Amino acid sequence: MGSANGLLKGWKTAGPRLMILIIIVLQALGLGASWPQEPTQPRIDEEITKQEKIYRSQGADVPSGYVTGRALSDYLELLSSSFCDALGTLSSSDRWLDIGAGSGQAILDYYAPEDAPPAQKCAGAGGKVRAVAMSIEDRRTDKWQQRAASLGDERIRYLSGKRLRQYSAEELGKFQIITDVYGGFSYTEDLSVFMEKTLSLLDIGGVFYTLAQGVHLEDGKEKPNTWYLTELVDAAGRDVKVCSWLKKTTCVKVSCESKADWRPPIEAFHVQKICNDVTVPPLEPLHYQAGTPPERRFKLVNRAE
Numbered sequence: 001m002g003s004a005n006g007l008l009k010g011w012k013t014a015g016p017r018l019m020i021l022i023i024i025v026l027q028a029l030g031l032g033a034s035w036p037q038e039p040t041q042p043r044i045d046e047e048i049t050k051q052e053k054i055y056r057s058q059g060a061d062v063p064s065g066y067v068t069g070r071a072l073s074d075y076l077e078l079l080s081s082s083f084c085d086a087l088g089t090l091s092s093s094d095r096w097l098d099i100g101a102g103s104g105q106a107i108l109d110y111y112a113p114e115d116a117p118p119a120q121k122c123a124g125a126g127g128k129v130r131a132v133a134m135s136i137e138d139r140r141t142d143k144w145q146q147r148a149a150s151l152g153d154e155r156i157r158y159l160s161g162k163r164l165r166q167y168s169a170e171e172l173g174k175f176q177i178i179t180d181v182y183g184g185f186s187y188t189e190d191l192s193v194f195m196e197k198t199l200s201l202l203d204i205g206g207v208f209y210t211l212a213q214g215v216h217l218e219d220g221k222e223k224p225n226t227w228y229l230t231e232l233v234d235a236a237g238r239d240v241k242v243c244s245w246l247k248k249t250t251c252v253k254v255s256c257e258s259k260a261d262w263r264p265p266i267e268a269f270h271v272q273k274i275c276n277d278v279t280v281p282p283l284e285p286l287h288y289q290a291g292t293p294p295e296r297r298f299k300l301v302n303r304a305e
């Protein structure tokens with residue numbers, strides 16, 4: 001890690017503690033200090049506009065951190081360990097949605113021609129599932145177009161031009177597996193709405209596989225100087241782990257795999273829908289700063305609020 005980067009990360013983790021100290025001192029002096037104003041909605045809107053530019057970027061303008069062509073092997077490394085086997089148990093009439101698919105490389109690898117060099121394709125005896133790649137911007141390559149045409153029968157589809165929440169249930173249908181690797185789950189400014197929409201598209205028994213980097217890990221084993229990218233707090237301002245928040249959702253079974261040795265640390269989530277009455281604990285955005293992925297902070301809101 002570069003030293004400037006390290007210093008920056010150190011400052012970011014020390015910042016809140018320093019701020020608390022300043023507030024305590026000011027209050028002791030009777031100066032009535034309070035928390036600095038959280039960014040207001042117009043500020044968040046400004047950052048969303050910057051984020052849109054990242055989505056639309058092409059060629060040399062694409063920021064280096066905005067990776068849109070991860071292979072299926074990357075998905076296998078990043079997602080929960082059961083992902084490949086789960087795909088392998090499905091049949092050719094089942095469906096896989098990849099939210100935030102970028103160029104759709106993971107789906108292309110899964111659908112590699114039989115004579116392609118041996119690769120982990122995760123296809124079981126039941127054949128290959130129908131796959132839908134979703135991306136805000138169209139990042140299809142010639143390879144995608146050719147493969148889609150040669151497979152025919154809409155075995156692989158690519159949807160672009162809008163965000164997940166803008167699709168109706170009828171447009172998308174139901175899925176047995178949904179993945180999201182640095183897609184909407186990492187980029188949305190409205191995480192609870194995103195989760196609710198995603199879970200509404202799963203069949204009962206279906207699984208949502210996703211991940212988040214720079215979060216408070218379930219096993220608490222991240223390094224002390226971790227730069228948190230997605231933070232959740234409760235109404236009293238106390239940290240809430242993303243895994244704990246997901247586990248408060250009704251009608252799902254959640255397991256979390258902490259990957260503390262990754263830089264930054266990663267948590268992989270396996271969220272299985274077990275009944276239809278899904279309610280995701282609502283979150284309110286407090287902070288959003290455009291990036292790859294963006295820096296976000298959310299507050300858990302009481303349903304009564």
Ligand SMILES: C[S@@+](CC[C@H](N)C(=O)[O-])C[C@H]1O[C@@H](n2cnc3c(N)ncnc32)[C@H](O)[C@@H]1O
Pocket residue numbers: 055066067068069070071099100101102103134135136137162163164165180181182183184185187188
């Ligand atoms: C960094 S790329 C990741 C691409 C791919 N998963 C990979 O790992 O190479 C982010 C992708 O998420 C998509 N995305 C972000 N927010 C989204 C949302 N709310 N709905 C649908 N797609 C979204 C972007 O359009 C883009 O395709």
